[in-house]
Amino acid sequence: MTDLISPDVEQLLFDATTSRSRRIKNRLASIWMLGALVVAVIPLALVIGYVLFKGIGQLSVAWFTEDLPAVTRKAGGGMGPAVVGTLLITLGAAVMAIPLGILGAIYLHEYGAKGRTARLIRFMADVMTGVPSIVMGLFVYTVWTLTFGLNGFGGSLALGCLMLPIIIRTTEEMLRLVPDELRQASYALGNRKWRTITTVVLPASFGGITSGVMIAIARAAGETAPLVFTIGAARNLNLNIFEGPMTALSVQIFGNAQTPFDAAQSRAWGAALTLVAIVFAMTILARVVSSMVARRHAA
Amino acid sequence: MTLLTHDDSVAPAGGGDASSLLEPTSGRRGDSVFKIVALAAGLVVLGILALIAISTTREAWPAFQQEGFGFITSSTWVPADGKFGALAFIYGTILSSFIALVLAVPVSLGIALYANEAAPRRLRKPVVYVMDLLAAIPSVVYGLWGIIVLAPAIQPVYKAISGAVGDIPVLGWFFNGDSGRSYMTAGIILAIMITPIITSLSREVIATVPSAQREAAYGMGATRWEMIRAAVLPWSRGGIVGSVMLGLGRAMGETIAVALVIGSQSQITAHLFEAGDSMAAVIVNQFGEASGIHRSALIGLGVVLFGVTIIVNVSARGIVSRFDRRSQGA
Amino acid sequence: MSPEIAAPNAEVVAPTTAPVSEAPSVVFDVRELDVYYGEFRAVRDVNLQVLQHEITAFIGPSGCGKSTVLRCFDRMNDLIESARVDGKILYHGIDLYDPRIDPVEVRKRIGMVFQKPNPFPKSIYDNIAFGPRLSGNKGNLDDIVEHALRRAALWDEVKDRLKKSAMGLSGGQQQRLCIARAIAVEPEVILMDEPCSALDPIATARIEDLMQELKSDYTIIIVTHNMQQAARVSDRTAFFTTEVNSESDTRTGVLVEFDSTDKIFSAPADERTENYVTGRFG
Numbered sequence A: 001m002t003d004l005i006s007p008d009v010e011q012l013l014f015d016a017t018t019s020r021s022r023r024i025k026n027r028l029a030s031i032w033m034l035g036a037l038v039v040a041v042i043p044l045a046l047v048i049g050y051v052l053f054k055g056i057g058q059l060s061v062a063w064f065t066e067d068l069p070a071v072t073r074k075a076g077g078g079m080g081p082a083v084v085g086t087l088l089i090t091l092g093a094a095v096m097a098i099p100l101g102i103l104g105a106i107y108l109h110e111y112g113a114k115g116r117t118a119r120l121i122r123f124m125a126d127v128m129t130g131v132p133s134i135v136m137g138l139f140v141y142t143v144w145t146l147t148f149g150l151n152g153f154g155g156s157l158a159l160g161c162l163m164l165p166i167i168i169r170t171t172e173e174m175l176r177l178v179p180d181e182l183r184q185a186s187y188a189l190g191n192r193k194w195r196t197i198t199t200v201v202l203p204a205s206f207g208g209i210t211s212g213v214m215i216a217i218a219r220a221a222g223e224t225a226p227l228v229f230t231i232g233a234a235r236n237l238n239l240n241i242f243e244g245p246m247t248a249l250s251v252q253i254f255g256n257a258q259t260p261f262d263a264a265q266s267r268a269w270g271a272a273l274t275l276v277a278i279v280f281a282m283t284i285l286a287r288v289v290s291s292m293v294a295r296r297h298a299a
Numbered sequence B: 001m002t003l004l005t006h007d008d009s010v011a012p013a014g015g016g017d018a019s020s021l022l023e024p025t026s027g028r029r030g031d032s033v034f035k036i037v038a039l040a041a042g043l044v045v046l047g048i049l050a051l052i053a054i055s056t057t058r059e060a061w062p063a064f065q066q067e068g069f070g071f072i073t074s075s076t077w078v079p080a081d082g083k084f085g086a087l088a089f090i091y092g093t094i095l096s097s098f099i100a101l102v103l104a105v106p107v108s109l110g111i112a113l114y115a116n117e118a119a120p121r122r123l124r125k126p127v128v129y130v131m132d133l134l135a136a137i138p139s140v141v142y143g144l145w146g147i148i149v150l151a152p153a154i155q156p157v158y159k160a161i162s163g164a165v166g167d168i169p170v171l172g173w174f175f176n177g178d179s180g181r182s183y184m185t186a187g188i189i190l191a192i193m194i195t196p197i198i199t200s201l202s203r204e205v206i207a208t209v210p211s212a213q214r215e216a217a218y219g220m221g222a223t224r225w226e227m228i229r230a231a232v233l234p235w236s237r238g239g240i241v242g243s244v245m246l247g248l249g250r251a252m253g254e255t256i257a258v259a260l261v262i263g264s265q266s267q268i269t270a271h272l273f274e275a276g277d278s279m280a281a282v283i284v285n286q287f288g289e290a291s292g293i294h295r296s297a298l299i300g301l302g303v304v305l306f307g308v309t310i311i312v313n314v315s316a317r318g319i320v321s322r323f324d325r326r327s328q329g330a
Numbered sequence C: 001m002s003p004e005i006a007a008p009n010a011e012v013v014a015p016t017t018a019p020v021s022e023a024p025s026v027v028f029d030v031r032e033l034d035v036y037y038g039e040f041r042a043v044r045d046v047n048l049q050v051l052q053h054e055i056t057a058f059i060g061p062s063g064c065g066k067s068t069v070l071r072c073f074d075r076m077n078d079l080i081e082s083a084r085v086d087g088k089i090l091y092h093g094i095d096l097y098d099p100r101i102d103p104v105e106v107r108k109r110i111g112m113v114f115q116k117p118n119p120f121p122k123s124i125y126d127n128i129a130f131g132p133r134l135s136g137n138k139g140n141l142d143d144i145v146e147h148a149l150r151r152a153a154l155w156d157e158v159k160d161r162l163k164k165s166a167m168g169l170s171g172g173q174q175q176r177l178c179i180a181r182a183i184a185v186e187p188e189v190i191l192m193d194e195p196c197s198a199l200d201p202i203a204t205a206r207i208e209d210l211m212q213e214l215k216s217d218y219t220i221i222i223v224t225h226n227m228q229q230a231a232r233v234s235d236r237t238a239f240f241t242t243e244v245n246s247e248s249d250t251r252t253g254v255l256v257e258f259d260s261t262d263k264i265f266s267a268p269a270d271e272r273t274e275n276y277v278t279g280r281f282g
Helices: A007-017 A018-056 A060-065 A080-114 A115-128 A133-148 A150-175 A179-186 A193-223 A249-257 A262-299 B028-067 B085-120 B121-138 B139-165 B183-207 B211-219 B225-252 B256-261 B278-291 B292-323 C066-073 C103-109 C124-134 C141-151 C171-183 C201-214 C227-233 C259-266 C271-279
Strands: C026-037 C040-051 C055-059 C083-091 C110-113 C189-193 C221-225 C237-247 C250-260
Touching: A007 B211, A018 B085, A018 B121, A018 B183, A018 B225, A060 A080, A060 C221, A080 A115, A080 A150, A080 A193, A080 A249, A080 A262, A080 B028, A115 A150, A115 B028, A133 A150, A133 B028, A133 B278, A133 B292, A150 A179, A150 A193, A150 B028, A179 A193, A179 A249, A179 C237, A193 A249, A193 A262, A193 B028, A193 B121, A249 A262, A249 B139, A249 B256, A262 B121, A262 B139, B028 B292, B028 C141, B085 B121, B085 B278, B121 B183, B139 B183, B139 B256, B183 B256, B183 C201, B211 C250, B225 B292, B225 C189, B256 B278, B278 B292, B278 C189, C026 C066, C040 C055, C040 C066, C040 C221, C040 C237, C055 C066, C055 C227, C066 C083, C066 C221, C066 C237, C066 C250, C103 C110, C103 C259, C124 C141, C124 C171, C141 C171, C171 C189, C171 C201, C201 C221, C237 C259, C237 C271, C250 C259, C250 C271, C259 C271
Parallel strands: C040 C250, C055 C221, C055 C237, C110 C189, C189 C221
Antiparallel strands: C026 C040, C026 C083, C237 C250
């Protein structure tokens, strides 16, 4: 309706026909809506601003390569082990969660559909997305750490459990978007169902699946609680996720934030900047991938 | 395998020998194998959830056994004396989450409505981007900012408010205290963290309002706000409630940011500006040095948290699907 | 699916209308075919023959089961959980629904082109090469691709952009691409389910010309709701209509008449056929 009349006429009509109190209420509502957006942007700007401002001074080549200092209240040392830890542990989680998640989604959409098992799995996957990450950490503590000790793999297990339901649900959405006609065309050429899935359906939904996976990875990389119970604390570089404690950026931030020492807090800001950069990069990349896919399909 | 006899008066043409169709093919098994593998992957979800419930309860059992119902009804938590009553933490979890909802819901709803109804086209995408970025920031970074920046900065504000209304009845019951790290601060940080979730879910629901409904309201001369009240809100009410509950679930389970800013005091008070504790925060703060039954008690807190968040989540999804007009084909 | 369990039939019925000297062979012999979806009988009592190197058309009003019957020929109905077939479809004397037969093998010999063009979101080359690659053909596919595209009268238009996405082609081009894709696996039969209904008249005309060229190498069955199209291109026509089942308030498709196209359109034997082709209803 608002397209049909030119704005000035519309405003005249509006002013002439609408009572004052109604106009005021409408105005207030508009202020509320726009104000809400501003209120949300302020903390975002503040947080990112502080992280940038306070963290940038920490970054250097030494920051990424040196081990953590022995004495936390002094400056010096770097976050090398933490950066490597975050990357390795998250990678380990991804390696486990991605194939499981994609296969599970394939079952849900291509085989199970509306059947009882599929509905149950779908429901439970939704429930699982709501499980607090600390509970995942405790869970892995009881089934892995108590038996196999503190190591990076425990962290990977916990993060993998966090990623799995996200990947299943977003992948299922992407599979749903693949038009059924493509599957029909594949069957009509004498292709089996499983090969149709691997040669037609998955390639067609690849972009969307990648985007969803990257969002899951970004979420996992930022988690702290599940790691606190499972990976222990290491100061030196440990490349073996199966043996011995490791550390990660998130855990470092948490630990250093609780100390009263300036040097430690500065390290926390530096680690925060590094972590936020990694997470933002993945999130933005995920958005770029999904809009690239959208554009290609519209061509 | 017998060859079939054809009527030989008809000239055999290309493809006339279809008998090879009857030969067994090797590919058929591939489909069943693939299906089983995919099913197994899906069942892993069920397996993990069951395992979580079983193994954590088993580890927490000694504490449950010792305290019985006192675990959740008593507020005495003194590990040194072997006393584990979690009431104060349950209270802290609920209070900080409640504050978060009170702050986040009006903001989230406003943004969702803005993005769908009031924003010029060019701004819609950026609004979604901003929400994505807010959601992407790890909770530990929010916690870091909270404890180093927010808590010290807001403490004088608390002191001022407390000084002004602390003695007035009703207001003074709540707005009292002067600790930078407190329920209120935790509530604020939580509000910032759950806003993106509530916003994006509400926005999805609001976007499904059929334009026919909007046009009907406008056609009767409604202002935009009146149209929203008449067409958009009633339609999306169920979905919005559901998304708020999902935000609640997230707030209750949030650990790290809360642990950093809630103050870590084991007490129950209505004074919002005083320090308290939450279940998740206690777990993460005390786990490192705990052993024996203390550790079981902390895991027990995890079990309680698990149960509570599942209930909230399941109810939320139930509400959303019951009110989801899309699935009812309306 | 529960097809009639019987040993493959040993006898083949000779076509009734063509003279014996140049008798084209029977590709499909359909006997007493019923198609069910669960308890509901969608089509009943279909008896007809499809002859080699001919174009056979199925015509009739919507909902009379033409597409359902068509999809029996390449066992695409198998994809629907509740679908079931009674009666027989003999393919060169062999019961298509014999339990020993793998539907996947059937579909390699009997290809299908759909109503809405459905190229894969891959390059033109990969679309055509898709079928041959399935059979494990890893060799030089360039020749196969070119041959299929030439046969589908599309080569000249796309030969310089084989690696570009098939989604960039026009509707008519996409449909010819789908035909080329079907041809690339060297089927004996091509089934076409209303192939032109989503296309403009010019594209339609090109595809009709293409069909006439193709029939020298393939056997074609086409479902169309466009009578004139059937009259233009086909050699034999089957006219279907619906019967209302008064008790269950459902409609079942039934084959009314099957004969050479000339006869169906100029001197139909059944009154219902005459009503339909003269446009009195449907």
